[in-house]
Amino acid sequence: MHVDLTTPHARALGEVLSELGSWQRDGLPVQLHPGDLGWQWRFGPAALAGALRVWTANGTVVAIGLLDEGSLVRMGVAPSADQDEGLARILLRDLEDPARGVLTGDKPIVEARFGTVFRSLLRRRGWIDDEPWTPLVRDLRSPVETPRVRVETVGHERVADRVAVQRAAFDRSTFTAGRWTVMSRSPAYRHARCLVGYDDRDNAVAAATVWSAGEGRPGLLEPVGVHRDHRGRGYGTAITLAAASTLRDMGASSATVVTPTSNAGAVATYASAGFRRLPAVTDFALVR
Structure with missing residues (x-):
């Protein structure tokens, strides 16, 4: 699988919002939402674009990460990629390698509430539980x-x-x-x-x-x-x-x-x- 990791231009934020919105579905785990990006927009479109990482496969967005304070990335994964082990391995490679420019610091943290294979792979690779959060609907x-x-x-x-x-x-x-x-x-x-x-x-x-x-x-x-x-x-x-x-x-x-x-x-x-x-x-x- 060939997957591209990019930082979107501010002009592309509308497309990212639209794609992320299409992933929101009842019955699925609560994950990164367009509102999370909207709230971050208070710092301006350039700052938001600089905090986003987008993974695409054959021109289709398959995952989106929102960086928060450098050591935390909040992930959204396309529902169609829930069981995609190839994508999960690429995401993990990019997250674990500081040279890829996604996560830095001695204790990187990933918010991954969706993506069955991705979450499983994180655990198998030694990522441990951090702060618990409670979703309510x-x-x-x-x-x-x-x-x-x-x-x-x-x-x-x-x-x-x-x-x-x-x-x-x-x-x-x-x-x-x-x-x-x-x-x-x-x-x-x-x-x-x-x-x-x-x-x-x-x-x-x-x-x-x-x-x-x-x-x-x-x-x-x-x-x-x-x-x-x-x-x-x-x-x-x-x-x-x-x-x-x-x-x-x-x-x-x-x-x-x-x-x-x-x-x-x-x-x-x-x-x-x-x-x-x-x-x-x-x-x-x-x-x-």
Whole structure:
């Protein structure tokens, strides 16, 4: 098998998004989603393109990797390649060889939640379990309950609230109005919405961004957060319900979200919003 490994040009990002969207299917493990790329787009198209690795066979995209901080790659594998051992061996070769420019550092980590043969080969080659993550899914064939807070879709007039919640929900967040604007102008955001929830005093208390992969496909919640000053009051459940309802209105078949298994509060919040907890999955780590 001849497989080419490339870094896409920024102009090709739309094609990568489309291909990745076509791989999202109900019943398959939750893997790299167009929304993951859309959220990364806040740093600009050139930065996103530089963080992507694309594997093609005979001109067809068969795998996509999103680099995160140099030592982690988040993988998406075409459903048609689930049992392709030849591809799995090529992916592993490229991931294990620092000269290939995919992974660096003393402890490279691979997020590989799909690709039966690929995951098996990682284990056989000595990659060990790293941090466990819990996927959760909500079927959207039935209407979603109405949240108990006022929820608004973010346009330019509400960007400040969206940014404020993000930075108060995640201690290391570098989100800004400028980065929201860059993200909102991307082709990925044509199939996305940012939501902000308000309490009865008009305080912005929670926020979420939802990403569609197309009609009849699973959508993604990424990210979801509650302002640190307003936790423990049910706002996480409320914004999650609003996010699921928005995805349903956009034609998504289901809503998916993934959170560290260690974050028991987040897992409980999503479950309280009607999400079904799936078995935990681990990243793969290699100690050189």
